[in-house]
Amino acid sequence: MSEPSPAFQYCDVYLAGVRKAFGPRQPVLVEVTLDVLHGEFVLLTGPSGAGKSTLLRLLHGELRPDAGEAVVLGTDLATLRASQVHLLRRQVGMIFQDFKLLPRRTLFDNVALGLRVLGQPRRAIERRVRHLLHWVGLGRRVADYPGSLSGGEQQRAAVARAVAAEPRLLLADEPTGNLDAANALDILQLLSELNLRGTTVLLASHDASLQQHLEARVMTLEHGKVLGSHGANR
Amino acid sequence: MGRTASRTSSYLSEIVANLRAASGSSLAAVLTIAAVVAIFGALVMLRATLDETARVWERLTPVVLFLEENLPLPEVRALRTRLRRQPGVLEIEFISKEEALQEFQDASLPGRAAAREALAWLEGNPLPASLVLRYDQGAPNAPAARDLVAELATWPGIEEVATGADAGAPARRLRYAFGPLARTMGGLLALGLLVVVVNTVRLTIAARGEEVAIMRLVGASPMFIRLPLLCEGMLQALAGALLAIVFLAGLAAAWPAQLLPLLPAGAAPPHLQVLPLWHAVGLVAAAAALGVVGGFVAVRCYLKV
Numbered sequence: 001m002s003e004p005s006p007a008f009q010y011c012d013v014y015l016a017g018v019r020k021a022f023g024p025r026q027p028v029l030v031e032v033t034l035d036v037l038h039g040e041f042v043l044l045t046g047p048s049g050a051g052k053s054t055l056l057r058l059l060h061g062e063l064r065p066d067a068g069e070a071v072v073l074g075t076d077l078a079t080l081r082a083s084q085v086h087l088l089r090r091q092v093g094m095i096f097q098d099f100k101l102l103p104r105r106t107l108f109d110n111v112a113l114g115l116r117v118l119g120q121p122r123r124a125i126e127r128r129v130r131h132l133l134h135w136v137g138l139g140r141r142v143a144d145y146p147g148s149l150s151g152g153e154q155q156r157a158a159v160a161r162a163v164a165a166e167p168r169l170l171l172a173d174e175p176t177g178n179l180d181a182a183n184a185l186d187i188l189q190l191l192s193e194l195n196l197r198g199t200t201v202l203l204a205s206h207d208a209s210l211q212q213h214l215e216a217r218v219m220t221l222e223h224g225k226v227l228g229s230h231g232a233n234r
Numbered sequence: 235m236g237r238t239a240s241r242t243s244s245y246l247s248e249i250v251a252n253l254r255a256a257s258g259s260s261l262a263a264v265l266t267i268a269a270v271v272a273i274f275g276a277l278v279m280l281r282a283t284l285d286e287t288a289r290v291w292e293r294l295t296p297v298v299l300f301l302e303e304n305l306p307l308p309e310v311r312a313l314r315t316r317l318r319r320q321p322g323v324l325e326i327e328f329i330s331k332e333e334a335l336q337e338f339q340d341a342s343l344p345g346r347a348a349a350r351e352a353l354a355w356l357e358g359n360p361l362p363a364s365l366v367l368r369y370d371q372g373a374p375n376a377p378a379a380r381d382l383v384a385e386l387a388t389w390p391g392i393e394e395v396a397t398g399a400d401a402g403a404p405a406r407r408l409r410y411a412f413g414p415l416a417r418t419m420g421g422l423l424a425l426g427l428l429v430v431v432v433n434t435v436r437l438t439i440a441a442r443g444e445e446v447a448i449m450r451l452v453g454a455s456p457m458f459i460r461l462p463l464l465c466e467g468m469l470q471a472l473a474g475a476l477l478a479i480v481f482l483a484g485l486a487a488a489w490p491a492q493l494l495p496l497l498p499a500g501a502a503p504p505h506l507q508v509l510p511l512w513h514a515v516g517l518v519a520a521a522a523a524l525g526v527v528g529g530f531v532a533v534r535c536y537l538k539v
């Protein structure tokens with residue numbers, strides 16, 4: 001493994017020529033090159049099936065690149081061992097497109113999960129989870145099960161869980177996917193708030209119009225490549 | 235310290251979640267393991283009982299006092315009473331000429347057939363009546379009893395003194411024959427226990443697969459997922475083994491009262507041995523170790539983390 005070049009110091013995400021294919025099919029990611037600086041808010045758009053989720057899962061350590069260079073928070077994904085993935089994930093929060101809430105656990109337990117796996121003290125977890133659920137507007141639903149929540153409420157719970165352990169980088173996969181305009185704005189508001197407090201955010205959505213509500217750099221993924229990069233470059 | 239405590243508590247709540255996820259199969263596993271361990275423990279007890287029986291019977295080796303021909307019954311009775319009062323004598327039994335003949339004809343040892351035929355040629359019954367005396371060679375007053383046996387040949391009415399055959403032999407023979415059987419059974423039972431644990435842990439993994447995958451996604455270490463599953467296997471085996479020990483202890487306590495009447499009348503009672511404490515502890519520890527191994531195998535084969 002070669003020493004990361006000094007440029008990585010300022011990049012939370014650094015991808016160069018990344019390729020990813022599922023089996024013998026046409027690769028989903030052909031040659032992706034992008035970087036996300038520390039503290040940035042990046043909106044990654046592209047049509048459905050362009051490979052946005054694939055890219056995010058790759059950054060989260062679920063998938064491995066077939067070729068190219070991929071570094072997240074100083075960790076080289078090409079050489080990351082399966083037994084070490086959890087160390088990366090403790091610094092990278094992810095809002096999944098399908099939420100991935102545990103159906104048989106209460107909202108409280110769902111949000112607490114990311115803190116419990118860290119072995120945090122019970123008291124601290126209790127305080128943090130209540131604060132987070134209040135923050136996403138679910139303060140009265142702590143004891144409810146995900147099945148009894150609306151789509152938007154589940155999405156907000158997923159946001160609360162993703163940020164519970166105060167990750168340095170937040171990956172948000174269609175966090176406004178099945179929400180009405182007002183609810184979507186709420187979520188974007190929450191994410192902007194986090195970003196202002198120092199969390200790097202990479203938001204993937206097929207809906208390019210989200211950029212109207214965000215102060216974000218926009219990248220477009222199409223035909224397996226990142227086409228453009230424009231917008232707020234703070 | 236606080237960190238270790240909170241980490242331990244989150245591991246514990248994972249164990250509880252595991253047990254809850256497959257509580258039905260866990261209970262079934264505990265009961266099956268209890269049955270397996272109980273069978274094994276019963277084998278151990280049986281072996282210890284055979285050992286002890288052989289030892290006691292060995293100690294009670296009889297001394298046969300052949301009586302003079304036609305000794306009148308009142309004199310036999312007097313002799314018997316006198317003998318019973320001697321120090322060290324545990325038991326004294328009268329065997330008449332007829333009983334001796336009967337016993338001789340019943341016994342079907344090799345070589346006896348010819349003797350029986352020879353006997354048939356003789357007129358009447360040549361076998362003498364006898365008194366059988368038993369004393370405990372392990373008892374403190376055994377020397378006195380031995381001295382007595384040495385001088386008995388000079389007593390009036392007694393024709394000859396013979397030290398009987400090794401009475402412990404049958405029990406010992408049984409015990410040696412039993413050894414390979416016990417080892418084979420032990421191996422099979424251990425294998426059965428392992429299979430039970432592997433299967434229940436596998437069911438838990440299946441029941442919690444999705445949950446476990448999500449926990450991995452939010453940063454759970456492989457150990458955080460695996461350790462509770464290993465503990466589950468161990469806890470099941472431990473609970474099953476303890477249950478079995480309780481059952482065996484109950485059996486041993488109830489044995490003399492409940493089971494003795496079931497033995498054929500006249501059979502010498504075996505000397506039942508309760509599972510010795512260190513055997514019980516060893517059995518529980520071995521079961522727990524097998525539980526860990528079973529959990530390990532299941533995690534190795536069926537858990538993808």
Ligand SMILES: Nc1ncnc2c1ncn2[C@@H]1O[C@H](COP(=O)(O)OP(=O)(O)OP(=O)(O)O)[C@@H](O)[C@H]1O
Pocket residue numbers: 022028046047048049050051052053054055097174205206
């Ligand atoms: N595990 C997989 N096995 C095989 N093909 C896959 C797998 N995951 C994704 N794909 C394929 O990769 C392509 C990109 O999928 P991906 O989910 O990344 O798209 P997306 O940009 O997130 O789309 P959407 O906006 O609908 O969420 C799709 O054609 C999909 O069928």
Ligand SMILES: [Mg+2]
Pocket residue numbers: 052053054097173174
């Ligand atoms: Mg997607």
